[in-house]
Amino acid sequence: MTTEILKKTPLHDWHAANGGRMVDFTGWSMPVQYKSIIDEHNATRNAVGLFDVSHMARFRFDGDSALAFIDRLVTRKVADLKPGRIRYGLVCKEDGGILDDVLTYHLQDSSGASYVWMVVNAGNREKIAAWIEQHLPEEVTFTDHTEETAMIAVQGPQAISIAQRFIEGDISDLKYYQGREATILSHSGIVSRTGYTGEDGVELTVPAESAIAIWEALHVAASEIGGHAVGLGARDTLRLEAAMPLYGHELSEEITPIQAGLGFALSWDHDFIGKKALEAIDQDTLPVRVGLVMQDRRVPREHYLLFSEGEQVGEVTSGSQSPTLGSPIAMAYVAPQFAEEDTPLEVDVRGKRHPAKVVPLPFYKRK
Amino acid sequence: MSTDNLLFAKTHEWVKVEESDGAKIATVGISAHAIEALNDLVYLELPEVGKEVTAGESFGEIESVKAVSDIYAPVTGEVIAANTALPDNLDSLHEDAYDNGWIAKIKITDDSALGDLMDLAGYEKMCAEEA
Numbered sequence: 001m002t003t004e005i006l007k008k009t010p011l012h013d014w015h016a017a018n019g020g021r022m023v024d025f026t027g028w029s030m031p032v033q034y035k036s037i038i039d040e041h042n043a044t045r046n047a048v049g050l051f052d053v054s055h056m057a058r059f060r061f062d063g064d065s066a067l068a069f070i071d072r073l074v075t076r077k078v079a080d081l082k083p084g085r086i087r088y089g090l091v092c093k094e095d096g097g098i099l100d101d102v103l104t105y106h107l108q109d110s111s112g113a114s115y116v117w118m119v120v121n122a123g124n125r126e127k128i129a130a131w132i133e134q135h136l137p138e139e140v141t142f143t144d145h146t147e148e149t150a151m152i153a154v155q156g157p158q159a160i161s162i163a164q165r166f167i168e169g170d171i172s173d174l175k176y177y178q179g180r181e182a183t184i185l186s187h188s189g190i191v192s193r194t195g196y197t198g199e200d201g202v203e204l205t206v207p208a209e210s211a212i213a214i215w216e217a218l219h220v221a222a223s224e225i226g227g228h229a230v231g232l233g234a235r236d237t238l239r240l241e242a243a244m245p246l247y248g249h250e251l252s253e254e255i256t257p258i259q260a261g262l263g264f265a266l267s268w269d270h271d272f273i274g275k276k277a278l279e280a281i282d283q284d285t286l287p288v289r290v291g292l293v294m295q296d297r298r299v300p301r302e303h304y305l306l307f308s309e310g311e312q313v314g315e316v317t318s319g320s321q322s323p324t325l326g327s328p329i330a331m332a333y334v335a336p337q338f339a340e341e342d343t344p345l346e347v348d349v350r351g352k353r354h355p356a357k358v359v360p361l362p363f364y365k366r367k
Numbered sequence: 368m369s370t371d372n373l374l375f376a377k378t379h380e381w382v383k384v385e386e387s388d389g390a391k392i393a394t395v396g397i398s399a400h401a402i403e404a405l406n407d408l409v410y411l412e413l414p415e416v417g418k419e420v421t422a423g424e425s426f427g428e429i430e431s432v433k434a435v436s437d438i439y440a441p442v443t444g445e446v447i448a449a450n451t452a453l454p455d456n457l458d459s460l461h462e463d464a465y466d467n468g469w470i471a472k473i474k475i476t477d478d479s480a481l482g483d484l485m486d487l488a489g490y491e492k493m494c495a496e497e498a
Contacts, residue, residue, distance in 0.1 A: 032433070033433075237432065297409070297410045323432070
């Protein structure tokens with residue numbers, strides 16, 4: 001039991017009234033599932049899923065040098081980010097450890113003025129806000145918009161057509177990792193072609209007070225075509241199949257971006273915090289992120305240890321039954337000599353060893 | 368199977384006790400309430416026939432997408448049968464947690480733990496309080 005009062009998203013009461021099993025997720029009361037994780041997962045793969053991701057932190061930066069400031073803070077070069085573009089990047093410490101993975105948006109308001117928007121993991125909100133404050137130059141204004149807005153992810157093969165019904169203006173020109181301000185059911189918001197499921201889709205950022213009306217409109221439209229509201233349980237199985245890392249599991253202050261297989265998120269042609277350390281670290285001997293498929297039906301889970309011929313060689317960071325593949329899968333960190341495709345490993349499941357095999361990531365890629 | 372004559376453990380197992388050749392045989396399964404709470408079942412590990420089990424100790428495991436849970440022996444005795452058809456029909460537990468949903472039969476060697484079990488009304492009250 002926790003005595004801590006959990007934060008509620010603007011959609012909390014809808015979840016509670018519609019069968020959402022509410023759990024504590026990094027201090028937020030969030031639905032882990034409504035009826036079935038597998039059904040919600042499959043609805044997203046086959047039609048459309050609606051996700052309340054309002055708990056994720058949303059930051060805004062104003063000022064002529066806002067983008068240049070963020071460019072120093074994130075591993076990926078964003079100084080050249082054109083208006084309407086979004087980039088994935090990491091915030092690293094001086095020693096190269098990962099503080100968070102974030103999305104940086106370069107947006108324009110209706111008057112054409114530029115600003116930077118950033119989406120940060122819910123559990124890292126205070127830490128990243130403090131890190132930003134610590135480095136913030138006087139000429140950049142930093143504001144936290146998390147609680148005055150809601151964020152709804154619409155994901156799946158039908159996501160664009162469902163979302164389009166409530167968004168003014170054609171969004172079919174919006175490419176992956178592009179975003180802009182938009183009018184959503186007559187409210188001012190942001191639409192971005194982003195997500196965390198491995199499916200096509202958009203994420204809508206809307207004023208908190210309009211969240212229920214927009215969610216309900218989307219939910220009615222989604223339900224007509226086999227869509228579902230989706231809880232954090234299926235969000236986790238969806239991102240796991242898509243091999244998207246999750247902070248606190250695949251990413252931490254003790255893991256470098258190279259180990260995590262996120263070398264693409266490091267731009268060496270700009271200066272960022274942690275760059276010197278990352279250039280100096282000998283990455284060749286450090287454990288690396290791999291995919292595992294179990295060879296029987298036991299489900300590998302976080303912290304389960306991996307063995308090869310009796311020697312401990314790694315640890316599971318995320319695992320689940322894969323609803324799409326129908327077999328248990330995991331992401332894990334293993335010593336590099338065991339990271340080769342098809343390497344047989346054993347997973348210790350509660351004291352018994354079960355066979356697994358290293359496989360390439362992702363487990364699932366949409367057609 | 369009527370649930371009227373069943374006993375329930377705090378850990379959500381159900382028990383049906385029958386006499387056979389002078390021995391007490393406990394048929395054990397998982398309550399419909401627990402099946403519904405676990406949802407999305409993906410794996411069941413049955414106890415081995417012949418195994419001596421002690422009331423309150425884990426003698427099987429059930430996994431959902433989200434988590435793995437122990438199944439606790441509600442009585443002390445010897446496992447004399449396990450429902451080998453069940454691991455391949457976990458979905459059937461959602462319709463029928465009691466008749467075909469039995470997991471194991473235990474020949475009771477010490478019936479003192481039976482006194483710790485609840486009847487259906489007591490069990491439902493406990494579940495309502497947990498919710």
